[in-house]
Amino acid sequence: MDxxxxxxxxxxxxxxxxxxxxxxxxxxxxxGYDDLEAxxxxxxxxxxxxxxxxxxxxxxxxxxxxQRLVLDATxxxxxxxxxxLPSPRRFLVQTFPRAFQSLLGPMAVAAALFVTATLFxxxxxxxQPGLASxxxxxxxxxxxxxxxxxxxxxxxxxxxxxxxGQIATNNMKVAIVAWAGGAIAGFGALWVLVMNGLMLGAVxxxxxxxxxxxxxxxxxxxxxxxxxxxxVVSAGAGLHxxxxxxxxxDQPRSRRLRAAGKDALVVLLGALPWILVLGFVEGFLSPxxxxxxxxxxxxxxxxxxxxxxxxxxxxxxxxxxxxxEVAA
Amino acid sequence: MxxxxxxxxxxxxxxxxxxxxxxxxxxxxxxxxxxxxxxGLATFVDHLLALLGIAIWGLGVLSLFxxxxxxxxxxxxxxxxxxFLIQWxxxxxxxxxxxxxTPGKRALGLRTVSSVGGRASSAAIxxxxxxxxxxxxxxxxxxxxxxxxxxxxxxxxxxLVVHHRGERDGAPSLGRVPDSWTxxxxxxxxxxxxxxxxMEPERARRMAEQVNGWLRxxxxxxxxxxxxxxxxxxxxxxxxxVYLSRILAAEV
Numbered sequence: 001m002d003x004x005x006x007x008x009x010x011x012x013x014x015x016x017x018x019x020x021x022x023x024x025x026x027x028x029x030x031x032g033y034d035d036l037e038a039x040x041x042x043x044x045x046x047x048x049x050x051x052x053x054x055x056x057x058x059x060x061x062x063x064x065x066x067q068r069l070v071l072d073a074t075x076x077x078x079x080x081x082x083x084x085l086p087s088p089r090r091f092l093v094q095t096f097p098r099a100f101q102s103l104l105g106p107m108a109v110a111a112a113l114f115v116t117a118t119l120f121x122x123x124x125x126x127x128q129p130g131l132a133s134x135x136x137x138x139x140x141x142x143x144x145x146x147x148x149x150x151x152x153x154x155x156x157x158x159x160x161x162x163x164x165g166q167i168a169t170n171n172m173k174v175a176i177v178a179w180a181g182g183a184i185a186g187f188g189a190l191w192v193l194v195m196n197g198l199m200l201g202a203v204x205x206x207x208x209x210x211x212x213x214x215x216x217x218x219x220x221x222x223x224x225x226x227x228x229x230x231x232v233v234s235a236g237a238g239l240h241x242x243x244x245x246x247x248x249x250d251q252p253r254s255r256r257l258r259a260a261g262k263d264a265l266v267v268l269l270g271a272l273p274w275i276l277v278l279g280f281v282e283g284f285l286s287p288x289x290x291x292x293x294x295x296x297x298x299x300x301x302x303x304x305x306x307x308x309x310x311x312x313x314x315x316x317x318x319x320x321x322x323x324x325e326v327a328a
Numbered sequence: 329m330x331x332x333x334x335x336x337x338x339x340x341x342x343x344x345x346x347x348x349x350x351x352x353x354x355x356x357x358x359x360x361x362x363x364x365x366x367x368g369l370a371t372f373v374d375h376l377l378a379l380l381g382i383a384i385w386g387l388g389v390l391s392l393f394x395x396x397x398x399x400x401x402x403x404x405x406x407x408x409x410x411x412f413l414i415q416w417x418x419x420x421x422x423x424x425x426x427x428x429x430t431p432g433k434r435a436l437g438l439r440t441v442s443s444v445g446g447r448a449s450s451a452a453i454x455x456x457x458x459x460x461x462x463x464x465x466x467x468x469x470x471x472x473x474x475x476x477x478x479x480x481x482x483x484x485x486x487x488l489v490v491h492h493r494g495e496r497d498g499a500p501s502l503g504r505v506p507d508s509w510t511x512x513x514x515x516x517x518x519x520x521x522x523x524x525x526x527m528e529p530e531r532a533r534r535m536a537e538q539v540n541g542w543l544r545x546x547x548x549x550x551x552x553x554x555x556x557x558x559x560x561x562x563x564x565x566x567x568x569x570v571y572l573s574r575i576l577a578a579e580v
Binding site for chain 1: 351352353355356357358359360399400401402404405406407408409411412416428439441442444445446447448449450451452454455458459461462465466480483484485486490492493500501502504505507509510511512514515518519
């Protein structure tokens with residue numbers, strides 16, 4: 001077939017699809033079944049014409065026009081799975097609890113790694129206090145030696161509101177990095193878990209050595225339990241992605257990584273608002289003069305509410321709407 | 329009357345070549361994938377805009393608190409949280425609201441699409457952008473090694489970034505073509521007419537004259553037919569480029 005004839009024959013279908021796309025862009029909800037059916041018919045026709053043009057008349061205006069139409073129509077007609085975000089209510093009662101409960105395995109691994117690193121850091125620091133400098137900033141170690149928690153110096157010079165903002169944003173960054181780092185075969189998540197565990201172990205050993213365990217416990221009672229849980233949860237979600245990349249299965253790694261990424265994303269999105277709230281608890285409540293029992297009660301309550309939410313009976317997912325069926 | 333059973337509009341995700349993206353009926357889409365350079369430039373523009381957004385947010389918060397006579401530390405706390413949201417949410421928010429584009433991508437003519445050229449899901453957009461934090465460490469090597477220039481976020485979220493041109497690309501299309509011309513001949517002449525304004529004028533005219541000479545020698549009937557269509561209205565133009573455009577009924 002010569003080029004001129006090709007253009008003459010394909011022009012009507014191109015014009016129809018261009019018109020349909022313009023209408024669809026203007027008023028997508030105004031499209032009826034018949035409109036979609038016609039659009040799908042022209043799309044299929046243009047798609048095959050595009051293929052022929054690429055083979056027989058590559059680089060010509062008609063080939064470029066067909067390609068542009070195909071790309072536009074594909075973008076408009078083909079929606080990825082789960083194109084819409086769940087409603088807040090659905091996210092709260094269904095999406096998050098289900099994703100959280102499906103990731104208990106990697107979270108348990110993350111918790112075990114964190115506890116092991118903490119014990120290791122504690123043991124190392126007890127045996128050789130000088131090694132604490134490997135995990136802690138020098139000013140924190142020096143402050144502890146003087147009988148001061150590093151938090152005292154922070155809250156003495158920084159207003160509580162500012163410190164809260166800094167703490168919240170810093171902890172959210174740590175959680176995101178731990179989560180995202182899991183996608184590199186789990187290495188990033190492992191790094192965050194191990195380093196934070198070693199730091200915590202070293203701090204615990206030093207405060208015990210300087211008889212300041214009570215002061216530290218008083219400071220972390222309100223925010224500590226949930227904060228550590230959330231770091232472990234975020235890193236566990238990251239490990240879930242890492243496992244999908246590393247462990248062989250009967251599915252392609254790309255597909256498993258994508259599925260794992262979706263669950264991990266839900267868990268992270270559920271954890272981040274809690275970290276924001278905890279920033280303000282740590283900025284205001286933790287350094288306050290409230291009795292230890294009150295702070296401990298707040299800490300336990302926050303942990304209980306989070307876990308109660310995470311372990312809500314996960315309802316079965318609603319049947320996914322079937323693909324738009326269009327006679328083409 | 330009962331409607332006939334429709335055929336599902338689905339896309340089989342089968343790939344015959346390593347970098348081929350197949351659409352409906354396994355037709356190769358030929359997605360114009362964006363490379364490291366254009367994507368990097370778009371990201372640079374977006375980071376600049378995000379920084380500008382943070383600065384504007386900071387000025388706005390401080391002005392608001394000053395006007396209301398409220399405590400300064402709370403303004404700083406609000407600024408920090410807003411800056412965090414802009415830093416981490418700018419890309420995802422833009423792509424969710426601008427149909428897979430950010431201002432940087434729009435400026436460079438790029439768009440994020442699903443692995444089959446469709447609209448990327450909200451979850452995929454959030455996923456690929458929250459994984460952006462790793463790009464400083466592994467982004468460039470992964471993109472350089474991947475045949476589709478995907479970064480880690482694209483691999484996990486199963487997305488691609490493609491060139492998205494406007495309605496018209498500026499190149500002319502020929503309304504009249506000699507029967508003997510192949511697709512390659514048409515593409516070469518269209519390319520000449522489309523790029524002539526960017527070439528040395530003398531060189532462009534010389535090339536157009538070569539084509540005109542070829543047409544006069546090999547396709548005299550075609551030339552005669554073309555001239556007959558506009559000879560009544562105007563004389564044959566002296567400029568060979570204009571002559572060629574008119575004889576081929578080139579339209580931009």
